[in-house]
Amino acid sequence: MTNTSTWQHVGDSGGADQRHPQTTAFTAVPVRQSFAAHAAVNPPHPTNNQSASMAATTEPKKKIDWPESVRSYVQRSFLPANMISEVKRDEMEAKLKETISKANDTGVMYTINWETMELPQQMIQNERKQALALQQIVGQYPLASQQFAQSFAPPAIPAWQPSVPVAKSSRKRKSSDLDEKKLPSPIPPWRSGQAGQSLANRTTFADQEAAPKHSAKSQKEKRQKYDGGYKSTYRIPSPPPNDGPVKGTCENLEKRYLRLTAAPKPELVRPERILRQTLELLKRKWKQDQNYSYICDQFKSMRQDLTVQAIKNDFTVEVYEIHARIALEKGDLGEYNQCQTQLKALYQLGLKGKKIEFKAYRILYFIHTANRSALNDALADLTPTEKKERAIKHALDVRSALALGNYHRFFRLYNDTPNMGAYLLDKFVRRERLAALCNISKAYKPSVPLRFIAEELYFESDVEAAQFVLDLNGESLLEERQDTIVFLSGKAGQLFEGPKKEAFSKVDIKGQI
């Protein structure tokens, strides 16, 4: 029984949420009256009382007589110095009219001290503040459901632990190394489909494990039907812009990504407590299915929900970090770059995350895109302590090795890349091999062993090195002597210059000297 009442409450607060835009916009009078009536039977929101009493008082009109003090009050209201930019003029005028006619109606026109009376724009501002406070109070109500949700959701686990030593067999880590040991036992395949469905469809889920939720939902449905009827006229479809971020009310875990073209509707936006469950779900799904297009789509909608609700906290960081890693692994650099841009700003806000790891990626990424000004910014963003951190130091060493054409050092560093940086290095290793081959071809005469090429340019084997040369039409440069193959560097001429130029021009690198 207690449970039921809690859920009732959630339903109520949802209602308050929908009413909220009207509180701030002050449009049609009938709205406020219904609000007032509603608020009167709903004492938990004390802030409503003021507007309730305001709207409740309606008496027959008397002939209006304007005393001097009121006139100067009106004049003061419109002094440019007193204007508040957030309050529009027509809102002000409406409020002014309301205030004065109320004073007139209640017969206090001559008794009010107009000198000290709040100006209409200040009233509106204060009311907005109160409405915002109310919104925050309302936002806290779903707490009960959150606790409830957490009781069946897997416990929050750190998604990523770069400090865990990498298995020697693989150079790179996978984003799906989402700490198998720490994950609660993975959902057995025979349940996974069902779990996904039931999570996507709350009714089913509620039927199984959460009866109270069901009642809340059905109540909401009822109200929607009700609202969809004759009352629909006073439902504002979406909150007016610049009224602050939306508060989501959507309870679905999964949501397809759609680019917003208008203000988001709260019923389609998931609040943070839902998004937290979504993240857990997506982590599991990624491990199981490795379906990138699905995962990317889901992450984008998560990011959108976070953004429209202006949620910027450690959880936000986690979402972006995980998406960034998955995008890296799949070579989706566009998506990765979007994430890293956000992460940079989020770290600057002082939020916790794997700052070192991602700052290092950032440097490597800009090496790849040969974006010098961004690279410069990335350098400016480092503190002396950070420069000594292994991942960042590695990235910086890669950068300086390439800047000075030190391919020898570069390929040694390539072999020893922390975290998932190798996915980024992979993107430009061919280009750097070409550059190195150009160098060698011009500097060494008459020849070098193929082994030397393979070692310097870090090919897995001589065969791979030979294949690299062959793919560039360099078959005449490979010669078998006794038991070794040599690379006739002295005869290469300009052979590799064209491909090198092409490889570098794709990312637009100019003025190499």
Place this chain on the structure above:
Amino acid sequence: MDALCAEFAGARADENGYDLARTLSPDFPNDTLRAIWQSCNAHDVKSVVKRELSKNVTGMQRLSHQELAGWVEVYHAYWKAVGELLAVQSSWTKVFGAWTELLTALLRGYNAHGFEAWTIPCLYVTGKYLRTFAIKADDERNSGSLTDNKAAANFQDDFNPESEQNATLEDCARQLNKIFNICLNDRAPLDLSRKWGIYYVTNLLFKTYFKFNSASLSKNVLKALSVGRGDMPDLAAFPKSQQVTFKYYEGVLCFLEENYVEAEKYLTEAWNNCYKGHMKNKELILTYLIPCHLLTTHTLPSQKLLEPYPGLQKLFGPLAQSIKRGKLHAFDLALQDSEDEFVKRRIYLTLERGRDIALRNLLRKVFIAGGFEEPKEGDGGKPVRRTRIPIAEFTAAISLGSQETLDDDEVECLLANMIYKGLMKGYIARDRGIVVLSKTGAFPGTGL
């Protein structure tokens, strides 16, 4: 207000745009501003301006009805902006807003009220202060609590951190762009054209873009300029200060794109034309011109050149010394010591390449230390330098010079780079472990 209108009349009689622009400056003592503010109120400001302008501007100069209406709007907007400036509780964002309205009124004046071209300094002044106010507004907002930022509604998938930080300045750039266009697209004959305002506003735009870290946007401006250049007055006909500033930005833009040859050209022009007393400007030009010279012609600034600029001396002095003497370790230290400063000025990545020159100088020393070949018979007596140098000798020199232990392979890699970049002539014979240097000009451009 009547004083302002009297000044307006005076400026108009002389057709002196700069005098006129002074009447729209916010840069007066507070008392003056307050006097302007208190000379009218919200109800009568327009009629006061109208009356005063009609009273002061008489005879031949009489304003047409249309133009008068335009100026009334301008001074009305100015009066409101002054009010914001004076208001104790006002924020810079509001000042910026009011100032934008002033600019809008002015632009409307050119579009709809027939303002003449000689009045363009008004645009200069409004544009200049619009930028100042925008920067202050951004600073004010950024230093405030973060909750202010959160209030803005956002329909994007991700929030845009850059624009949140520089929102006002970006808005300012859009406003300045309007000035740019109103100058660029004037089709009146040249001597009556607003095109004469183009370089002032271009420079202002550059300055704004650089400030919010979007120097690349300047390229659009340059593109628009080069398209319209055909029917534009020659840059040389504009005030020197505008020429120098324009060349400076053009040079820095090339520099940032690593087009050092072009950059050197523009910066040299700016350097040659810069007023000799403007130490700050000259210092700025040198900050980019010195790295250009280092990369294009491998030349270093002399002591004498740096002498008047203690800042530059500190920045480039140690670096230049280490390059000259081929001291790799000293070079690394010098680069590291001023790293933050170099990064801030965006010259770090360029200067870093100076290490090649330092290395070249070190290798050259090895070559010289190698001495001469045994004179052969019939050689004509002219000594020939030893051109076959064991890799090990270079390894020793580089390891000593950089205070790092390098293996032969890495040294070979560095040598290969020298050869590839044309800083050293010769080839590596790996099987014999030697470098064979050219008998003539082993180190081009160094007299060896």
